[in-house]
Amino acid sequence: xxxxxxxxxxxxxxxxxxxxxDLLREHVGLTGSKKGCDHGQCGACTVLINxxxxxxxxxxxxxxxxxxxxxxxxxxxxxxLHPLQQAFVRHDGYQCGxxxxxxxxxxxxxxxxxxxxxxxHASADLSDPAxxxxxxxxxxxxxxxxxxxxxxxxxxxxxxxGDEPDDRSAxxxxxxxxxxxxA
Numbered sequence: 547x548x549x550x551x552x553x554x555x556x557x558x559x560x561x562x563x564x565x566x567x568d569l570l571r572e573h574v575g576l577t578g579s580k581k582g583c584d585h586g587q588c589g590a591c592t593v594l595i596n597x598x599x600x601x602x603x604x605x606x607x608x609x610x611x612x613x614x615x616x617x618x619x620x621x622x623x624x625x626x627l628h629p630l631q632q633a634f635v636r637h638d639g640y641q642c643g644x645x646x647x648x649x650x651x652x653x654x655x656x657x658x659x660x661x662x663x664x665x666x667h668a669s670a671d672l673s674d675p676a677x678x679x680x681x682x683x684x685x686x687x688x689x690x691x692x693x694x695x696x697x698x699x700x701x702x703x704x705x706x707x708g709d710e711p712d713d714r715s716a717x718x719x720x721x722x723x724x725x726x727x728x729a
Contacts, residue, residue, distance in 0.1 A: 547611050551576065552620025560607055567591045567602035570617060578647045579620035582690075584639035589689030592648035592655075593617050601688070618647035621654065630654060636716035638708030641693035649689050653703050656685045660707070677709055 549556045551574060558573040567584075570576045570593070579602055582590030586604040593602045594616040595598075622628035630650050633639070640646040657667075660677060668684035669675035682700050691699065704710045712718065 547608065549574075549607070549615060550613070551615045553614075553615060558607075562606065562608045564607045566593065566595070566600070566605050566607050566610060566615065567601050569607040570615075574618050576619050579651075580644055580647060582645070582648075587690075588645070588648075589652055590645050591649040592652045592689060593637060594651055594655055597655065597658060599652045616651070618651055621650065628654070629706045632700065633705045633716075634699070637698040637702040637705065637719070639695050639698040639702040641691065641695040641698075645689060645691045645693075649686070649691065649699055652686060652689045653699075653706075656682075657703070657707060659685070677704075679704075679708060680692065 547558055547560060549558060551568065551570070556574050558569060560569055560573055564573075567579055567581060570579050571581065579593055580590035581603060582588035584603050586601040589601065591602040592599050595601070595605070595610055595613050597614075622631050627635075628650070630653050634646060634650060639649070660675065665672040665675045665676065666681060666684045668680050675681060679700055682703055683696070686699065686703070700712065701714050701716075705716065
């Protein structure tokens with residue numbers, strides 16, 4: 547079977563029951579997407595398929611032979627991080643790092659949904675969804691973080707969206723930490 551993953555062509559002979567997650571990890575060697583619950587409840591395996599965020603543990607590889615699959619490895623490199631990867635570092639949104647690839651892929655997809663004006667369950671106005679903490683939290687609710695880095699993840703997303711509160715910017719947090727350490 548032929549797959550396009552992170553802009554590259556891949557051939558893999560996989561069982562028709564193989565999930566996209568297992569294709570990525572076991573057949574292609576891309577281990578950034580994590581196997582958390584293997585039931586679609588934690589979001590650690592989130593990837594982008596044709597620009598939409600998908601729990602890769604729940605979808606079969608055979609269904610996505612002609613689709614564009616993007617993993618965390620396809621978003622940025624060590625030398626050229628994606629803006630969300632940079633913001634996660636600045637806001638300490640990665641903590642232990644296990645959920646981070648899924649969080650970042652989900653956030654990329656979520657920001658695309660917001661840019662298209664798609665409402666969520668938390669949207670009070672379906673024609674013009676607000677972009678606030680509650681909206682971001684609702685949209686990211688399929689991605690769990692056991693370290694509870696949620697406020698930092700929200701701040702990272704808001705920074706990339708250009709809607710970062712002044713008192714919660716990475717620089718403001720650094721300034722507070724510097725004052726506390728000096729005291």
